[in-house]
Amino acid sequence: MPPQLSNGVASQISPSVQFCNGAGLRSSPKHGGIARRTKFHGKNLLPVLVLVLSCLSILRLLKIAMITSHSSSSFQSNAPSTVDLEFDRRLKTSTASALTPKEFMVLSKIITRKAPCNLLVFGHQSQYVNLSSINAGGITVFLEDDPHKTSEIKADFNGTRVYNVKYQAPAKKAYDLLKHARGNPACSPATNMMYQSTCKLALRNLPEEIYKLKWDVVVVDGPTEDSLDAQGRMSTIYTAGMLARGAETGKTTDVVVHDVHRTIEKWFSWEFLCEQNLVSAKGKLWDFRITADQSNSTSFCSSETVHLMS
Incomplete structure (x- = not known):
């Protein structure tokens, strides 16, 4: 008042x-x-x-x-829109996991040495646009879980095929899945018809030709995200190892894994691709050369299994 x-x-x-x-x-x-x-x-x-x-x-x-x-x-x-934030997130993720020039040179040499060949790639980076040209005359297949990246790949270019896939295993389940695989005979390398496998690591929803073709090179660089709740690469590394071992007896397949500085990539590479198969390493890129063996072996690696802390 x-x-x-x-x-x-x-x-x-x-x-x-x-x-x-x-x-x-x-x-x-x-x-x-x-x-x-x-x-x-x-x-x-x-x-x-x-x-x-x-x-x-x-x-x-x-x-x-x-x-x-x-x-x-x-x-x-002045604030960024939802689309801008999504683009910025994908850009940062893509840049964080991009291959260095030396890493890409190693990958290019592996494909060039076997081209024309059957090339399977889990994931997609901007540098991979050139892989179809390097593998001219062969078959190049990309399996990508991000629809935005899938739309960027030119299908039917130099035998290129693109499939959108879904993964169901978040990274926080990695340790449980590893224990499951060690104690379940359904996850052994002797398992046939992986699309009917009861192993929790097996990718059973891939296109039919993925299981039918015999792959010369398999690249594991997806899923791209790197967080506990995001989809991890446990299943892609396991599936890559199974596909390599499912080829004709004596046939060799190069399984190339990127981002091996991460715990999951390192764990599962040692477990299912095996140290004795590692033929080269450059930066965060490892190349495992696996020879198909139809001896119905129940173990992936001949050496002692890597033990993880509980």
């Missing part, structure tokens, strides 16, 4: 208006005539002051609201 004004203060504020308790008109000797003095009570002025102050407060609030609204709209216009 505005402060109460005394008669003295009010007379100072408005010299031409006097507050008095008397009534009537008095003569003014100074002006030589009768001066009309209007009488007001202090309580009659309070509503007017309250109204004025209220109007000023409302105007001030409106001004603040306009400034806030302008700042908000300006921020929103």
